[in-house]
Amino acid sequence: MTAVQTEVQSYVLFRVAVVRTERISPKMLRVTFGGPSLSGCVWAGHDHRVKLFLPLPGQTDPVVPEGPDWFAEYRAMPAATKPPMRTFTIRELRPDSHELDVDFVLHGDLGPASTWAGRARPGDRVAILGPNARCPTVHGYEYRPDADTDWTLLAGDETALPAITGILAALPAERTALVFVEVESAAEIRPLPCAGNARVTWLSRDGGPAVGGGLLREAIGRAEFPTGRPYAWLAGESSAVTGLRRHLVRDRGIDRKDVYFSGYWLLGSAIE
Numbered sequence: 436m437t438a439v440q441t442e443v444q445s446y447v448l449f450r451v452a453v454v455r456t457e458r459i460s461p462k463m464l465r466v467t468f469g470g471p472s473l474s475g476c477v478w479a480g481h482d483h484r485v486k487l488f489l490p491l492p493g494q495t496d497p498v499v500p501e502g503p504d505w506f507a508e509y510r511a512m513p514a515a516t517k518p519p520m521r522t523f524t525i526r527e528l529r530p531d532s533h534e535l536d537v538d539f540v541l542h543g544d545l546g547p548a549s550t551w552a553g554r555a556r557p558g559d560r561v562a563i564l565g566p567n568a569r570c571p572t573v574h575g576y577e578y579r580p581d582a583d584t585d586w587t588l589l590a591g592d593e594t595a596l597p598a599i600t601g602i603l604a605a606l607p608a609e610r611t612a613l614v615f616v617e618v619e620s621a622a623e624i625r626p627l628p629c630a631g632n633a634r635v636t637w638l639s640r641d642g643g644p645a646v647g648g649g650l651l652r653e654a655i656g657r658a659e660f661p662t663g664r665p666y667a668w669l670a671g672e673s674s675a676v677t678g679l680r681r682h683l684v685r686d687r688g689i690d691r692k693d694v695y696f697s698g699y700w701l702l703g704s705a706i707e
């Protein structure tokens with residue numbers, strides 16, 4: 436007998452189409468994607484990420500390499516066919532009805548993803564590199580507090596809101612969370628259902644641009660923290676989250692391994 440071992444990829448490509456869109460706030464558009472292959476996608480909640488590939492002008496479907504070497508092949512593609520790739524959070528997955536929601540911040544026609552979302556219509560096709568339900572271990576989310584931590588600090592701008600919503604929805608009933616969310620205006624504020632004990636502070640830029648995270652830094656700098664060992668999760672504009680992490684580690688004495696931080700976007704640059 437010959438034993439054949441095959442490696443199950445943690446992320447696989449799902450070819451999907453827009454089913455519907457819903458404006459959930461002035462700056463946030465929910466796009467529901469559908470396709471039979473989504474029955475093979477898995478969602479851990481929290482901040483579970485996907486890669487979105489968009490068609491180029493004139494294409495119906497983006498051309499995306501598949502298989503274990505997809506990234507090297509993607510990097511080597513000629514610009515004429517290489518689809519823009521951007522990272523988003525699964526807001527909700529309904530594998531039984533083959534649907535997956537992504538909440539897009541509409542930040543203007545500055546980048547391919549925001550531009551695409553602003554014009555998305557039912558039937559528009561994209562490809563999503565998403566978590567594979569057949570993989571024994573679920574990869575692709577980062578909110579993983581050490582069991583010995585006592586409470587959670589969440590901070591981010593509107594791009595982190597889908598992840599913060601997912602993290603709060605799964606917060607255990609006995610867990611306390613301090614949450615700081617910076618948004619463009621008060622019209623972006625919405626309920627964030629949570630089973631735990633969450634105190635949410637919304638910070639409005641009153642129409643101003645998302646730069647530097649000054650509002651978050653100021654509010655968190657003033658905040659009185661609960662006693663005990665915190666776990667911090669920070670996401671949003673890159674320099675903003677770096678500054679916040681510095682404050683938490685240097686000024687608040689939080690162990691750096693208890694601080695997860697991620698630049699979700701970089702002012703003036705595109706991040707794949």
Ligand SMILES: Cc1cc2nc3c(=O)[nH]c(=O)nc-3n(C[C@H](O)[C@H](O)[C@H](O)COP(=O)(O)OP(=O)(O)OC[C@H]3O[C@@H](n4cnc5c(N)ncnc54)[C@H](O)[C@@H]3O)c2cc1C
Nearest residue numbers: 523524540542545546547548549699700701702703704705
């Ligand atoms: C793990 C992860 C999860 C994410 N989840 C989400 C999500 O669920 N929803 C979501 O909307 N975003 C999310 N983001 C952020 C998203 O990937 C970036 O905002 C991305 O730059 C959008 O691509 P784009 O093509 O619109 O703009 P790009 O081509 O990447 O950038 C073009 C220009 O737009 C600017 N820009 C990019 N984003 C913003 C913004 N939000 N506000 C103002 N200016 C901006 C850039 O600085 C650049 O100058 C996530 C990022 C990561 C890493």
